[in-house]
Amino acid sequence: MIKKITSLLLVASTAQAGDEYVLPMGYSFGLHPRNDIQELIEYKTKNGNSSINYVTMASGASKGDVEIWLTSCSRRMIKGIPETLCEIVKDNFLISVSNEKTYPYLIYFDHKTMYSLANSKNPNFKLIERETNYKVDDLTTVTLPAIGIRGDYNSNALVRDAKKGRTLYYSIENNGKYKSYKLDLSGFKESIDFANEFISINK
Incomplete structure (x- = not known):
């Protein structure tokens, strides 16, 4: 059913999307199987801004399910210069993906807090400086001093391990206690690969 609905919605928007953005080779709008998952690619417009949404989900799932990775790619003005960026959320x-050659990944373990701080007139930066721990599958636990990772060796290492992994575990310290999270990595590799290829072809 979702395939039929998506096909109808995209008939009118595919040409427009093609004029503004180019999909990487091997990708097309609509719902398709890829490896052991389903991928859904849509063209979106909101308040005059356009983006490409790439969704990965387990076979048999629907877009309304919570177990999805959502990748949104668009061209934005960064310090007055147009730049194509992708954000991958679950x-x-x-994870924010840029065209930075060496360290393209900026990672937020607590995206809602980071967004709130970015839009606050009086941000409490102590909310960022909370110990965060993560591990992929049974690999060694990595401890970080904050809820965000700038583009560096740690961000590349997390993405590298997660692309090959099944489960991402992480915990965030708050007043001496830890809140733990667990993310299924099914579809994560496909999401990162799409973001990197999309940015490369839409500079």
């Missing part, structure tokens, strides 16, 4: 975990 629950409250977010």
